[in-house]
Amino acid sequence: MAGTVTGTPAVMATTAMATILMAMTHPIQAAPTTAMAPMLMVPLATAAAMVAAVVEITVAVVAVVVRAMVEAAVEMATTAMAATVVEGAKPF
Secondary structure (H helix, E strand, O other): OHHHHOOOHHHHHHHHHHHHHHOOOOOOOOOOOHHHHHHHHHHHHHHHHHHHHHHHHHHHHHHHHHHHHHHHHHHHHHHHHHHHHHHHHOOO
C-alpha cells in the first residue's frame, strides 16, 4: 500500500475520488441473465476500491495535519528563541 501514496495530498484525494467514482460505475449494469459469480464479485471490487480510497485520503489528511503541526511548533520555538535573544526575557 505504501507504493500507492505518491504526490501531493490534493492529487491523492483526486485520485481516490476518481477511484471511488470508477468503482461505483463499474459494470453493475450488466444484464441479470449473466452468471452470478461476476455479479457477486462487483460489490467486493467496489468495496475494496472504496476502502483503498478511504485509506489513501486518510493518509493524505494525516500527512497534512502532521506537517502543519511540525511547522507550527518550529515557528513557535523560533519566535520564543528570538524573543529571548532580543529582549532577554524568558519565553515561557
